[in-house]
Amino acid sequence: MKVNEMMDKNFIVVSPEDDLVEVSILMEKKLRFTTPVVDSQKRLVGWITSLDVNRGFREGKKKVKDVMYAKEDIVHVHDDDPARLAVLEAGEYKVFNIPVISDDDVVVGVVRTFDIVKTLSSLYEVKVYKIFKAMEEELKGVTWDELMEASAIVTRRRTGKRVTANDYEKRIKNSTFGEAIWATGGLEKFFVGLIAIGELVIARKVAKARK
Amino acid sequence: MKVNEMMDKNFIVVSPEDDLVEVSILMEKKLRFTTPVVDSQKRLVGWITSLDVNRGFREGKKKVKDVMYAKEDIVHVHDDDPARLAVLEAGEYKVFNIPVISDDDVVVGVVRTFDIVKTLSSLYEVKVYKIFKAMEEELKGVTWDELMEASAIVTRRRTGKRVTANDYEKRIKNSTFGEAIWATGGLEKFFVGLIAIGELVIARKVAKARK
Incomplete structure (x- = not known):
């Protein structure tokens, strides 16, 4: 099984220049605690969590780029990686969501730990x-x-x-x-x-x- | 395996009267996207997520009780339930964390999906x-x-x-x-x-x- 068979394809993305209040409303509406940050070509440039948004609100920050993680600081997988890799990385790095990118760095999905749990438990x-x-x-x-x-x-x-x-x-x-x-x-x-x-x-x- | 062998025991709890700004700082410091809300006897009374905190900030709410979910609206498991039950519930309800309570309703842990992934993948x-x-x-x-x-x-x-x-x-x-x-x-x-x-x-x- 490949990562692309286990990932969420209804993910949301935000851009570094997006307004934090709007991003916060979108994340709540779609029930996403974390979301990839992409450039105009939909390539992965960072990652933002609802905890970062909270900090932004407390500190009066206005934009996604003021509170996001850089791409280098986050775990990601490729869409044709074995699904096992996402499973091992989620367990090892204790992350709830992992962005999935294609060969040209475009975000094509997000693996969520509860999708992994569902896949693993269906085997059980x-x-x-x-x-x-x-x-x-x-x-x-x-x-x-x-x-x-x-x-x-x-x-x-x-x-x-x-x-x-x-x-x-x-x-x-x-x-x-x-x-x-x-x-x-x-x-x-x-x-x-x-x-x-x-x-x-x-x-x-x-x-x-x-x- | 029982739920209590798979749960996080270093969880945090908040109370309904707690100040949202302080709760937001605690959640960020401990990297918790969601956390149980308890009464003075540490019994489960609700659940709060970082998305709820965001909404509270946007809407000028001040306390946990203004934005939390009631106990009736959340999934929970007992500490002596089979670990399988938490696995199935996380997959079915698509939740990242499940509070674990003892027979007298006291919160004794939180099962996080990445703990489940780690347990399942160690079997694999x-x-x-x-x-x-x-x-x-x-x-x-x-x-x-x-x-x-x-x-x-x-x-x-x-x-x-x-x-x-x-x-x-x-x-x-x-x-x-x-x-x-x-x-x-x-x-x-x-x-x-x-x-x-x-x-x-x-x-x-x-x-x-x-x-």
């Missing part, structure tokens, strides 16, 4: 069921019922709880990857459980073939 | 190597070298690229889960690749045992 919200369906397709010659039966056996072995194949199927239809990794205690443990299930169905398939 | 940054180590441990009787050999074979089959067991080992030592799922095209595909590897090492183990 993949149903566990879909992972098992992919597994069924991969393991040729293993039926869905055999897969559910093996899953119930592995679950009984690991947790001591009596679970039927039917119970297991219901559970994975309702639970998500995010819930599963928090429930099993982490990514590795979740995968290891799946591998154990895979190992069991394969062993059973081999045993059946020998009969 | 798990080395793929660790997943293979967990797999080796799970698949009794399969050596690390056999696992790498099977991985190289599966990779060759799927991508057509000539990869040795050695190449493969180097690759997983350097790459993370986040990179791997973006590279393979999604969670299910990544996992299906692991299952294919598991299937192959098990088939080879069975074949060896028969000899």
Whole structure:
């Protein structure tokens, strides 16, 4: 995934000569706490936050250029950068928004941390069921019922709880990857459980073939 | 993971009677775009943003209570809620910060979206190597070298690229889960690749045992 698939394209921009009161009204109307400052060619020249506007008001400043950050002092990403980069930078620099520029420095979007959260959590919200369906397709010659039966056996072995194949199927239809990794205690443990299930169905398939 | 493991504990609070100019200076000094409003017992009564402060300045308002949101109009979570809940709410309501309250309504923290991004991305940054180590441990009787050999074979089959067991080992030592799922095209595909590897090492183990 690229940055341009995760960014807000309905961003606002302001120019260095803009009046602070007007910018303040625009930011409030569009609910933007921070916004890129651009030149007449829409190229990134700076960044302004609502905290800077507040300071400007307190100190009697009139224009964006009196309170803005320079381009050199802010984090930015390119539209064809991997989305991962914006994720890492937001976490590292503790910023809420990151301007996205094209190769000629033109601002083409803003990555907002809640867009990142939405993208990351949509991955977490993949149903566990879909992972098992992919597994069924991969393991040729293993039926869905055999897969559910093996899953119930592995679950009984690991947790001591009596679970039927039917119970297991219901559970994975309702639970998500995010819930599963928090429930099993982490990514590795979740995968290891799946591998154990895979190992069991394969062993059973081999045993059946020998009969 | 609970909300209280992911929240900012160095938050600031303001009270409804506080002077807007002083609040504005505090928010700028602490770099807080939004902050909880509390009563004398530190219980949550509202929420104020730097955009509200701007509006207050424009309109000649003097106190926090003149521009704040009421408690009913904001999203909040409890300190013992699952961290997942804050993640989902930030994505759904598109908010940058969520106040965290205890059972008696006292504000005990603030979840910031970049804290969420950091937590989520640290999960993504798990080395793929660790997943293979967990797999080796799970698949009794399969050596690390056999696992790498099977991985190289599966990779060759799927991508057509000539990869040795050695190449493969180097690759997983350097790459993370986040990179791997973006590279393979999604969670299910990544996992299906692991299952294919598991299937192959098990088939080879069975074949060896028969000899």
